Amino acid sequence: MSPILFWIFVAVMLFFGGMVVLNRSPVGSALSLVVSFLALAALYVSLDAYFIGVIQILVYAGAVMVLFLFIIMLLDLRAESRRRVNFPAVCGGFVVIILFIKVLSEVCYSFEGGNAKFPPISQGPQGDVWHVGMILFQQYNVPLQVVGTLILVASIGVVILSKRVLK
Amino acid sequence: MAYTISRPKLNFAEKVYLPAIITGLGITIRHFINIVTGKTKVTMQYPEEKWDKKLPPYYRGAPTLVKDEYGRERCVACQLCEFICPPRAITIHAGEIPEKDRWRKVEKFPKEFEIDMIRCIYCGLCEEVCPEQAIFLRKDYAITGLTRQEMVHNKEKLYELGGVMTGLVYKWNDKK
Amino acid sequence: MIITIVVSLAKAIGLIFLIILPMVSYTVYAERRVSAMIQDRIGPNRVGIPLTLFGFPKDIPFYGLVQPIADAVKLLLKEDFTPAHVNKLYYWLAPACAMAPSMMALAVIPFGSQLWGEPMVVANVDVGVLWVFAVSSLGVYGIVLAGWSSNSKYPFLGGIRSSSQMISYELSLALSVIPIFMVCGTLNLPDIVKYQIDHGWLISPIWIKGISLFPPGINFQEIWRSIDILKIILWIPLFISFIVFVISMFAETNRLPFDLPEAETELVGGYHTEYSSMKFALFFLGEYAAMIAGAAVIVTLFFGAWHVPFLPTTLHNPYTVWGVLLGLIHITAFFVKVALLLFFFIWVRWTLPRFRYDQLMRLGWYFFIEIALVNVFIVAIILPFVPK
Ligand code: SF4
Numbered sequence A: 001m002s003p004i005l006f007w008i009f010v011a012v013m014l015f016f017g018g019m020v021v022l023n024r025s026p027v028g029s030a031l032s033l034v035v036s037f038l039a040l041a042a043l044y045v046s047l048d049a050y051f052i053g054v055i056q057i058l059v060y061a062g063a064v065m066v067l068f069l070f071i072i073m074l075l076d077l078r079a080e081s082r083r084r085v086n087f088p089a090v091c092g093g094f095v096v097i098i099l100f101i102k103v104l105s106e107v108c109y110s111f112e113g114g115n116a117k118f119p120p121i122s123q124g125p126q127g128d129v130w131h132v133g134m135i136l137f138q139q140y141n142v143p144l145q146v147v148g149t150l151i152l153v154a155s156i157g158v159v160i161l162s163k164r165v166l167k
Numbered sequence B: 001m002a003y004t005i006s007r008p009k010l011n012f013a014e015k016v017y018l019p020a021i022i023t024g025l026g027i028t029i030r031h032f033i034n035i036v037t038g039k040t041k042v043t044m045q046y047p048e049e050k051w052d053k054k055l056p057p058y059y060r061g062a063p064t065l066v067k068d069e070y071g072r073e074r075c076v077a078c079q080l081c082e083f084i085c086p087p088r089a090i091t092i093h094a095g096e097i098p099e100k101d102r103w104r105k106v107e108k109f110p111k112e113f114e115i116d117m118i119r120c121i122y123c124g125l126c127e128e129v130c131p132e133q134a135i136f137l138r139k140d141y142a143i144t145g146l147t148r149q150e151m152v153h154n155k156e157k158l159y160e161l162g163g164v165m166t167g168l169v170y171k172w173n174d175k176k
Numbered sequence C: 001m002i003i004t005i006v007v008s009l010a011k012a013i014g015l016i017f018l019i020i021l022p023m024v025s026y027t028v029y030a031e032r033r034v035s036a037m038i039q040d041r042i043g044p045n046r047v048g049i050p051l052t053l054f055g056f057p058k059d060i061p062f063y064g065l066v067q068p069i070a071d072a073v074k075l076l077l078k079e080d081f082t083p084a085h086v087n088k089l090y091y092w093l094a095p096a097c098a099m100a101p102s103m104m105a106l107a108v109i110p111f112g113s114q115l116w117g118e119p120m121v122v123a124n125v126d127v128g129v130l131w132v133f134a135v136s137s138l139g140v141y142g143i144v145l146a147g148w149s150s151n152s153k154y155p156f157l158g159g160i161r162s163s164s165q166m167i168s169y170e171l172s173l174a175l176s177v178i179p180i181f182m183v184c185g186t187l188n189l190p191d192i193v194k195y196q197i198d199h200g201w202l203i204s205p206i207w208i209k210g211i212s213l214f215p216p217g218i219n220f221q222e223i224w225r226s227i228d229i230l231k232i233i234l235w236i237p238l239f240i241s242f243i244v245f246v247i248s249m250f251a252e253t254n255r256l257p258f259d260l261p262e263a264e265t266e267l268v269g270g271y272h273t274e275y276s277s278m279k280f281a282l283f284f285l286g287e288y289a290a291m292i293a294g295a296a297v298i299v300t301l302f303f304g305a306w307h308v309p310f311l312p313t314t315l316h317n318p319y320t321v322w323g324v325l326l327g328l329i330h331i332t333a334f335f336v337k338v339a340l341l342l343f344f345f346i347w348v349r350w351t352l353p354r355f356r357y358d359q360l361m362r363l364g365w366y367f368f369i370e371i372a373l374v375n376v377f378i379v380a381i382i383l384p385f386v387p388k
């Protein structure tokens, strides 16, 4: 992907990321987050990581954020707009941001793998889905099984709980 | 008193929905095929097929004024139809028949006679009430126009539509 | 680089403007005609070429095939009314969000084999099916936004209903196609089509490979080899996933047994109650575009996409007249299959009554998701025994 597109998507992502915080209406925040996710997915795709990119859209933009919106729509939005800006909290937020950027930059520069070039994935005979599958099921097979079982148990639990409430 | 209606026990086929759905699909596709093959009779296709020939004699189309076989105006401007008309579609301006006229004894004639066909509901009360049998509902049903003015039938138009009626009861004729 | 961009653009524009958009408007026409015929009526059969406008004595009725154009003109010329109480920005944004996702989903669908050696798929990406799900899951935003920004109760109820309905049925939609990936071993849609050409459409249990019309001939040995009892057993779970997929697709596209978000009898017009003119038309057409995208996915996954049985799939030289003709036949075959499925969609709509909302939810969560999950396990058990 050309660097122009990279910068465009980065700009879109950061702008809408900022809008999540700055937007006064919760629905606006949620939708900004969706756009930010979409731009992030585009960045993933630019790294030839189609799978992650699509999953990003599918799970975050398509499912999680829809649920968020769903809940926000049911809330009383006027309560939010009545709130005043809390200055100490805002200042605290900025301090946290600055500290976070500092830590991030230090980690990035001291992390040696960060500067290394990696061979492009798309050149291989198999797509990235195949790579992800291979790594998941060979290197991380046991953790994957454990997580899978946990999620299965959790979802069965949810079904049973909701059934009991219905009766 | 509150009571519970016992639900019918469904067997397996009914619980899965699918057999019932397939039966339903069968019914609808049969209707579809029947109409494609021309087996189903559908409504008359209006401008191509018209039911003019099959109109019954008592059909209530547009109200019109008629003349008798001597070409005389039957209407005597009694204004009964104007009074009875439920939507007040009829407007009559009566005139006096001059002294020397042969039909002086009739006294009045309609100078203007207008029926607003936008208002008319084709109820036929005007025909029923008219003592001179001067107003009749004919078989014209396609009364259309592009302006409101066009939809108001004046006297000429009414006579043009109505034409001549013969063989009617002359209730008042011997008095004339 | 430039050439590939131009070719992709040509494919995308050709697909959307020459095929999909006319198809959308004619699906609306078909919906009206078929519904009329199912109800023993005739339907719109009059709008034709208006020769009387140019002084001829008679119009050409043309079976009403010009009706969609008349509808479009009508919708364009109507007053575009924005109620005072709406949230303007999102009110304007929502119709755009309604139409775009289904168009984007079509990008990965292989709608033909080749034309002049160029594969007929706009984007041949490895994540094919996932892309379809990801993009079509964005379709719910248009509806939710419309419902919320209209700031009135019926659209709001419609928006709420559709968001929960679409989330619920996305699960069974995604789960029900997992057996296909397991059988084909890929997510890439053109590869799935290739698998179906070699091993038979996923919907048909028996595949007779040895017969060909062009060149004519029967190869008994190959017929014998292609019949396999395990494959027939494998067909059962695939058929189950077909049924679950199709039903979930009905729910995803808000089609009639599951059209709760716009149930006219309960919600006036549902989420697009407050819309008029072209904004309403975008919702209306977006729904049909989603239907076409859904049908295209079903055709690709289960009906062998563009494959015509007994015809060769490729020629040695795609640049000859025959090669181009074959490519055109394949594209036609794809859209004929889509059209048949659309007819099925319409047919179902005018047959079945609407579900109640709790029934819909129960069906999705307690029934289809379980079936789809069990189905995955069944395929996993059978699959190791099936010879490749
Ligand atoms: S038919 Fe009825 S409505 Fe029409 S002019 Fe006569 S009385 Fe009036």
Ligand code: SF4
Pocket (backbone or CB within 6 Å): B074, B075, B076, B077, B078, B079, B080, B081, B082, B092, B129, B130, B131, B132, B133, B134, B135
């Ligand atoms: S009731 Fe008969 S006679 Fe009297 S005004 Fe009407 S049309 Fe004329």
